[in-house]
Amino acid sequence: DPNMKAGAANEGVLASFFNSLLSKKTGSP
């Protein structure tokens, strides 16, 4: 299902985004 794949990809990029914000805030990678 292409929609499910797109959804999973978006979740991945959201996770990267929020993880980056968390790292930036705490100063740890």
Add this chain to the structure above:
Amino acid sequence: QNTIQEKTHEFFQMCDIKDKGYITRQDMQRLNGELPLSPEELERVFDTLDSDANGYLTFEEFSLGFSSFVSGQTFP
């Protein structure tokens, strides 16, 4: 729960640089130099979070995205 709300608020303010109360696509692109994400990825983050696709990311939309991220992850 309070911690999550605080974090959501902090992150929203990091993106909402001019304290407008919403995040635009341009605000998101400005994070390009600060976060290790490509402009395309930031664009995708914005589109995913902007659930009503009106070009403005409100605190509620941002909060919803962050909550779903937190609920699917082990929070440090």
